[in-house]
Amino acid sequence: MGQGVPRGPLRTPADSPYCKVFVAGVGVRSARGLLPLEPGVSFQEDEADVRGIDVEVRRNPDSSGEGTFDEDFLFWPVLIEIEAEDDSFLPGMIVLVTDLLHSLWRAGAPAVAACDFEDRLPWSGGIRCGSSDVGRGPR
Numbered sequence: 792m793g794q795g796v797p798r799g800p801l802r803t804p805a806d807s808p809y810c811k812v813f814v815a816g817v818g819v820r821s822a823r824g825l826l827p828l829e830p831g832v833s834f835q836e837d838e839a840d841v842r843g844i845d846v847e848v849r850r851n852p853d854s855s856g857e858g859t860f861d862e863d864f865l866f867w868p869v870l871i872e873i874e875a876e877d878d879s880f881l882p883g884m885i886v887l888v889t890d891l892l893h894s895l896w897r898a899g900a901p902a903v904a905a906c907d908f909e910d911r912l913p914w915s916g917g918i919r920c921g922s923s924d925v926g927r928g929p930r
Contacts, residue, residue, distance in 0.1 A: 810906030
């Protein structure tokens with residue numbers, strides 16, 4: 792990730808481990824604050840490097856509003872893109888996305904992860920939550 796690079800997906804699906812987390816109920820700044828970051832890790836504009844895993848938090852360009860439980864999660868207002876350089880980072884990425892989902896759910900923010908490893912995430916990345924449970928996550 793570098794400055795001056797046009798915005799868009801961080802990668803193509805076949806390149807490396809990748810995950811999108813769609814979030815409602817909080818803004819971009821609040822979502823950034825809920826990321827499980829180690830001391831010394833900070834965002835440079837919308838991006839951070841977490842243990843070699845790139846994380847970008849921004850407004851979802853496909854969102855047209857505030858995002859509610861009734862709306863398709865693909866259009867929720869905050870998009871977190873998480874990408875690793877190669878498959879050796881996948882175990883750490885699974886831990887990072889799991890911790891992120893738990894942090895968002897504890898804060899009452901509905902969140903759903905879309906990635907190739909959803910089956911290894913709590914509640915399959917949140918997609919198996921009912922609409923009344925999605926903001927709470929697993930108990």
